[in-house]
Amino acid sequence: MVESNYKLLKTSVLYLLNQCKSMRKLKMIHAQILTSPQFSETDRYFLTTRLLFYCAISDSGSLPYATKLFIHLERSNLYVYNALIRAYATKSYSGQSMNSLTIYINMLRNGINPDKLTFPFILKYCSGRLDVLMGMAVYSHVVKFGLCYDVYIQNCMINLLCECGFLGCAHKVFDEMSKRDVVSWNSMIVGSLRNGEVDLALSMFRSMSNRSIYTWNSMITGLVQGGKPKVALELFLEMVMMNDGAVRPDKITFASVLSACASLGAIHYGNWVCEYIKRSGLEIDMVTATALIDMYGKCGCVDKAIETFRGMPKKDVMAWTAMISVYALHGYGKEALNLLHEMKAHKLKPNNVTFVGILSACAHAGLVEEGRQCFDMMTRIFSIEPCVYHYACMVDILSRAARFREAEKLIDDMAMEPDAYVWGALLGGCQTHKNVELGEKVALRLINLDPLNHAFYINLCDIYAKAGRFDDVKKVRKLMQEKGIMKDLPGSSMSEVDGVLHEISVRGSHELVMDDVLGLLNRLHNDMKICAGNDEAGSN
Missing domain, CATH: 1.25.40.10 (Tetratricopeptide repeat domain)
Incomplete structure (x- = not known):
């Protein structure tokens, strides 16, 4: 009977730890573990390590409290060290001299060998600091402990090398992997995009057999940011034309695609994307609506941008800033200023990007004194220190x-x-x-x-x-x-004709017969000369 009650108490404590949602309750559980006479020292140690794990990892926990528990433990095992290494690598906490690396060194000094769960978070810590040399040193321990073929560790090493700009080294690790998963491919694709190797990323994307929504989004976003919005649109169309239904666009996809339409001034594509979202039964949330405002503004449809903005049930600072930027782009200085005052009336604090839009609007509309006032207001009222872009405006x-x-x-x-x-x-x-x-x-x-x-x-x-x-x-x-x-690069422009995008540059166009374009320009030029001649004759 006593044994049964003891097991029930231990199980109950573990259950309460798993269900705990606040530090107040957790401290009560901790007190129970420390004071209950029914627990042996072994069980008390076991429950304390589980409590430490919760404090370190859970969003409702406390890393400082977990650190105190760690310091007062008579002995620590691999489970405890891994929990703290993970916590310090993934959470921002100042006020302690500890970090993932110092904990790892302390672990080695205490004669505890790492396992495959230890290294990913140490490499993540090195990535956060962009410390490739330390990352290399850590990876030498990976090899030393015979874990260099673990796919999760290799993925983290690829990510570290890409983050630090060592794309060639990352590619070497990738090529030497005996087994790759979708994360391996995604890490290389994202790393290539971040290092400006858009064509390499696209080539690797084409080589993938199993693409997740994260892969598609990374590639589409990377193409837009890499100056290839037309290719991004083509990739999106390829995505929606797939019949397997394994991957469906999400709000991140739509935001990136609308950004591509904005870059190209492709209003027909933008309208089609908007209709596609509605047909799919997806909600036009704040992110998508803000992207629509930006797209309509850059395509010259100011009324549609205003309609979208006014139709939003809830607006964040980014939405207000997007609408202000639309007004700025088209020289509507007064309207931009009115929107800033309206934003303040809604108790929303503008950010530094908002003021770039406001100052730009004042510049385009010739509102010198209003621009001065906004520049002064930025620091005096909103405590935003002007950066170089504000000075340029x-x-x-x-x-x-x-x-x-x-x-x-x-x-x-x-x-x-x-x-x-x-x-x-x-x-x-x-x-x-x-x-x-x-x-x-x-x-x-x-x-x-x-x-x-x-x-x-x-x-x-x-x-x-x-x-x-x-x-x-x-x-x-x-x-x-x-x-x-x-x-x-030669100057170029994009023109949308009957829903088809055409690029024309000094070097010509792959899609249009340049002789026809030049012929049309010559006819227009001759017609203008004839009209000018008729006007002169009439005046005489």
Whole structure:
């Protein structure tokens, strides 16, 4: 009977630990473990380690409390060490000198060997610190303890190497894996995308036989961010045309695809995606609605953007910022300012991106004083320290209004070193108002900042040409030839015709017969000349 009651008590404590949702209750359980005379020292140790695990891992736990338990344990086993290593690798907690690595070293000093659950979180800790050398040292222990063929550890090592920019080394680990899972492929694809190797990522994606939604989303998002929105759209269409039903788009997919439509100005595709979401019975949540606002704005459909924004039952700061940015893009400065005041009335605090949109709106609408007030409000009311982008917007506002002395003073008073965006904003104003002397000085400064950027030389030529200094134009062009400075990629534009996207550049187009396009342009040019001639004849 006593034995039965003892087992019931032990089982009850374990059950309560698993169900515990607060530290207050957990401390009560801890007190019961410490004071109950029915527990032997062995059982008390066992239950304390389980309690420590809960404190360390659970969202309702407390890492400081788990650390105190660890310090006061007479002895620690591998289970306890792994729990703490995992906790310190996955949770942010300041105030302790411990970390995953120091705990691991302490474990080795106490004669406890690691297992396959130890190393993934130590490698994760190294990834968080971008410490590839320490990661390599840890991996040497992986080899030493005969765990180098564990797929989970190898995946973590690939992730570490990719995070630190060692894509070639990551590829070598991947190639040497005897067994790969979907995480292995995803890690290499995401790593390739983060390191700018979009084509390599796409090649690996095509080689995969089993793709998860995470794989599709990573690839589509990476293509959009890598400057290949058209390929991203094509990949999305391939995804929805699959008949196996194994993978269905989610809100992350739609947000990325709408971003691709925004980049291309492909309104028909954007509308189709919106209809697809509705037909699929999926909810248009805040993330998707915000992406729709951005897409409509960049495609020139301001009314649709407003309709989407006003139709949102709940809006976060990102949604308000997206709508403000739409107004800024189209020069609706007053509307952007009104939306900022409305946002404040809803007790929402704008962030630094919101103020980039507001200041940009003031610049495009020529609202100099309003721009000043917002720049001041940012720090005085919202305690947001201006960054270089805010200064660039403010310089743009002043330069467009030909207030060059004020713009120069603002640059001189900057807390950080002005970058090309700041000087570029000043240069734009100089070109608009034909301020040759200052424009020349700024253009030369920009060339010193980035001597291989062709745009700065072109801007300087433009300033000289507007001032009639054609000898100086020739000198700059000669300098460009001597340095081998030219435009890396030809200018291009995307045009959507009957729902089909066409790309046209200086080099031509794969999809359009350029002779037909040039023929149409020549006919339009001739028609315009005829119209101009008729107007002159009529006036005479």
